[in-house]
Amino acid sequence: MSAQAKKYSGQPLKRIEDPRLIKGIGTYTDDLRLPGLLHVAFVRSPHAHARVTSIDTSVAKAIKGVVAVLTGADVNEKCGVVPCAAAIPDLKLPKHTVLAGDRVYFVGHPVVVVVADDAYAARDGVDAVEVEYDPLPVVVNPEEAIKPGATLTHPDLGTNVAFTHNVNGGTDIDEAFRRADRVIKQRVYHQRLTPMPIEPRAVVASYHAGEGTMSIWSSTQVPHYLRTLLPGMIGVAENKLRIVAPEVGGGFGAKLNVYAEEALCGHLAMRLGAPVKWAESRRENATSTIHGRDQIGYYEVAVKNDGTILGLKARTIADLGSYCQLLTPAVPTLTGLVLTGCYRIPAVKMEIVGVYTHKMATDAYRGAGRPEATYLIERLMDLVAKELGLDRVDLRLKHFPAPTEFPFGTACGVTYDSGNYQGALEKARQLADWKALMSERTAARKSGRLFGVGVSTYVEICAIGPSAAMPAGGWEWGCVRVEISGKVTAITGTSPHGQGQETSFAQIVADQLGVSIEDVVVMHGDTAVAHYGRDTYGSRATVIGGTALVMCTDKIIAKAKIFAAHLLKVAPDQVAFADGQFSAPGAEKTLSLAAIAGEAYVAKNLPPGLEPGLEASSFFEIPNFTFPFGTHIVAVEIDRETGQVAIQKYVAVDDCGPQINPLLVEGQVQGGIAHSIGQALFEQTVYDENGQLLTGEFMDYAMPRATDIPEYILGHTVTPSPTNPLGIKGVGEAGTIGATPAVANAVIDALESLGVTHLDMPLTPERVWRAIHQRTVATV
Amino acid sequence: MKITTSAAVAAPREHVFSALNDRGVLRRCIPGCEELTDVDEETFAVKLKLGVAGIKGKYAGTATRQDLLPPESFTFALDGKGKTGFVRGTAAVRIETQGEASRIDCEADVQIGGAIAAVGSRLIGAVARKLTRDFFRELADAIGAPPDVSDQNEIDALPDPGRDERLE
Incomplete structure (x- = not known):
């Protein structure tokens, strides 16, 4: 340099x-207009699991403007399967054809593709296709799915377990639990989320028959992944395939994928000799673009009475949905890499079970695996402090490695590049005016108000990643x-x-x-x-x-x-x-x-x-991941009558190393925290017991709105990374990783006097009200 | 989804029972009914045009009468679908005499799928309430009973018991 x-x-x-x-x-994919452009629409399954008994396309084909109506039988032999690139040993993969074959496996599964002169005729064509389904038993709860005799998501796989991944690190875990004065246990459910980028997906494909070349425009985060993986699906060589990602209106991981629709559009452009476009509707986006999170975890912490944490055992059941998309099974394994958070925890044992259910696939969503890890270690720190009557900040400080101990090797098998966790925590306490805040908490409680303060100290994995840790180069x-x-x-x-x-x-x-x-x-x-x-x-x-x-x-x-x-x-x-x-x-x-x-x-x-x-x-080629970190402090007050949570103060100190552009860093942190507040308080993707998606649009999937977002007090510390000449660490996901547990910890702290020690997210007014109500009744 | 509705009609239950089993009356009373045709003695086919939340659509389906116990009770096995989703399940109807009038309790256990579940499930209860009120107002009229008993109609759409169990 x-x-x-x-x-x-x-x-x-x-x-x-x-x-x-x-x-x-700006030009988004849906803005593209090519001469002779045809429009694509999909008939999607309304059933979570069913046999497709008949498909009648005759009426649709007769509609004026409809050019082609194709079923799985027409395209699946000619178009390769949707790829999963995660390198998980012994992964059981169902064959993921671009259209459903004789069965559908989730609501929104594409069954028939209609191509027409304009988007309206294409939609009319979709409505005119008659598909008969014979509904089959459905499995939606992953804990039920792994029991003997459970309904199988894919009967031909013979099991719902896609993989089991074990993390065993550090010192002897059994010895750690033998030495413990106490073992603290908690079940945590990290709810399913829908990424909801403001621009749904869109694809335009144009085949140039003379040259044998293909251009595909896609609202994607990963044009180069598409260029590497689509050739195997559509039969156009990598060096004859051009992928363009024009303006992309948000991805958050949902567009870090290779989707059936992208390959199908390429296939159709070749097959029909005309350019084609597909623009996803919001409802399609809700059912058929990947979801995030959805992990159920059982955690056990071995502690000494002075608060020393000896070891951590975890069993995580990750709901993969019905198919593995590009990185579906890899996401929960990222949880295993930062399970110990910022803390010196000498022994770790974790089992991650990836489970198929009749739902849309989960995959990377902003934070991807690290929010899950951070949320649970930060909840566990509060539970340990509470159980032992210790100060939760002191407990955290007690387990931080010293700044001089970096690079710091963890029991999870990674080496944190650099850090000063004490510095970020101290800065956050200064910005939050900690003493005054705690006095306010005391005073509020004396007057019977439900006032809580939450702290989260986080470390995350960025700069993903060194090629050795990646499926195909990092x-x-x-x-x-x-x-x-x-x-x-x-x-x-x-x-x-x-x-x-x-x-x-x-x-x-x-x-x-x-x-x-x-x-x-x-x-x-x-x-x-x-x-x-x-x-x-x-x-x-x-x-x-x-x-x-x-x-x-x-x-x-x-x-x-x-x-x-x-x-x-x-x-x-x-x-x-x-x-x-x-x-x-x-x-x-x-x-x-x-x-x-x-x-x-x-x-x-x-x-x-x-x-x-x-x-x-x-x-x-980066020699290691980078490990940004920080401290978030949140104060909330809960309305006892309604269960509504109001965020009174939000302080975030993030250390992403030197900042190239502090305005962009602030924007990333602000957006990330908004995402997190959404997860902590509002958002949840809900399927009913029949596998029907109940949160198909914004009336039912509660995104945070401007009035839900507080003023943030943002600060930073600067600890350079030795992994790169700029010393920088990355910040795109920090907000979503640090904020969720801080908000949840604050709400649970506010309910402390009612005996509440844990609630699963989202902490909606209803859930908080129920917690208040039940506890109140119980103590009267 | 379980949907329970109740209604009162100022007529003896024998009248109510036979009206509820008269396809001509049903054709007239079912909200949005565009066509009701006989399949056999127990089954009829129906075409409806309805709006659920923001989703307006046409639905076609069948209702098959089961467990007929005049004048007390019967059950319809329902199976309908449209471009915006499907409904399948059962509706058990029980009629009791209450003084001069009859009380009708309907307990439906239906599975709702597709867009009407994704977008409209939250509103199904309210929609069912309105449709029930409309239906019984017409029914009362059809059998010559005093018209307005709608304020006695109750409805309770219960959320799926299993839906939230992982979270509690």
């Missing part, structure tokens, strides 16, 4: 992306080109979709090359431009993708120095680079990067042996 003055990095610059989005002139690629004009084009293999890296990467590159940020353009999301990449998820893009760009600029500066030495007639090691200028002692002039770029492309005076041009590409 060059020793440049940082003009842009660290500045809270407004997003370069925003004007076009605010003005409504590096990132970048390319930086100084154009003949001196303008700079930076191409990233990450695929920003709201994270603002057109801005933060421009900041990094402008600083590295000493150019004006206005001269830098960041390109992404088109595999014809960004040839290779591992895309955006797991809070990885700025850390790994940003570093790849830094490596490119280092190469460019090194090459430019050779040019400069040649032009200034000095030895290369005499050339210094600062503020965009190349200079040498005794040289008559300095040279700008633009001047050198001009020479490099005109190429009439090349240094001997040097290629023309000023462009470099790099792959960055």
